[in-house]
Amino acid sequence: MIRAIIIDDEIQSRITLKNELSLLKVPFEIVAEANxxxxxxEKIDLFEPEMVFLDIHLGDGSGFDLIEKVKNRNFKIIFITAYNQYALQAFKVHALDYLLKPIVFADLKHAIDKAIHLSLNIQTNRIQYLLNDLNQKSNKISFSTTEGFTIHFIKDIIRCESDSNYCKIYFSNHEHIYLSKTLKQIEDQLINYGFERIHHSHLINMNHLLKYINKDGGEVIMSDGSKIPVSKRKKSELNLMLSKLAI
Incomplete structure (x- = not known):
């Protein structure tokens, strides 16, 4: 039984969604509703749901405002929205599932199935990056070097490559720097800004990804022309992410 909360300021939309959920094979318990x-x-903090169906447009703010106010974001989210080109593009770019009003049963079933199988950590990272992108927060990052600090726009970082206990950062101006940090340490700093670990030695900025060649071992081509291998473990995840961007 999946404990869920529906947050929508339209009562008829909440009723319709509850009726649709009752037809699914996956059992849901609607522990609370909010408008x-x-x-x-308040309801999320009180009931600690496993999944939240969240309308983007609410009377006293947006669904994004709600996410930033919640204390513990340890639940899956399926966004609900009326047609909004900007919101839809944002969801596609960040590989997040959403439902368009009026909700179609097949779309609901598909979104729930994906949400169940997507790890909470991955979805949380993608949502955080979406929030950062929408709010235009923290668009710069500083790296500690032997000479002091070097400051860069995050959008200018193309990729990061592991070299033993060092890491090489490549920028869009064709410069690069070496850092005495592991790739995991760099990943922890950049994971919420559209970066994906596609190989144990490579972290890439998805905004600089130009092409994915899904054959042989699999590789991506970046905006600087570099070719980066994709590990077998990451291929399915990358395929899923890019399929959401396909037209």
């Missing part, structure tokens, strides 16, 4: 950011945060 605003304020009541939504």
């Amino acid at each position: 605003s950011v304020l009541t939504g945060v």
Whole structure:
């Protein structure tokens, strides 16, 4: 039984969604409903759901406002929205599932199935990056070097490559720097800004990805022309992410 909360300021939309959920083979328990950011945060903190169906447009703010106010974001989210080109593009870019109103049963079933199988950590990272992108937060990063600190726009970082206990950072101006950090340490700093670990030695900025060649071992081509291998373990995850961007 999946404990869920529906947050939507339209009562008929909540009723319709509950009826649709009752037809699924996956059992849901709707532990609470809310119609605003304020009541939504209260219900989430009180009932600690496993999944939240979240409308983007609420009377006292947005679904994104709600996410930032919640104390513990340890639940899956399926976004719900009326047609909004900007919101839809944002969801596609960040590989997040969403439902368009009026909700189609087949789309609901598909979104729930994907949400169940997507790890909470991956979805949380993607949502955080979406929030950072929407709010235009923290667009710079500083790296400690032997000479002091070097400051860069995150959008200018193309990729990071592991070299033993060092890491090489490549930038869009064709410069690069060496850092005495592991790739995992760099990944922890950049994971919420559209970076994906596609190989144990490579972290890439998805905004600089130009092409994915899904044959042989699999590789990606970046905006600087570099070719980066994709590990077998990461191929299915990358395929899923890119399929959401396909037209």
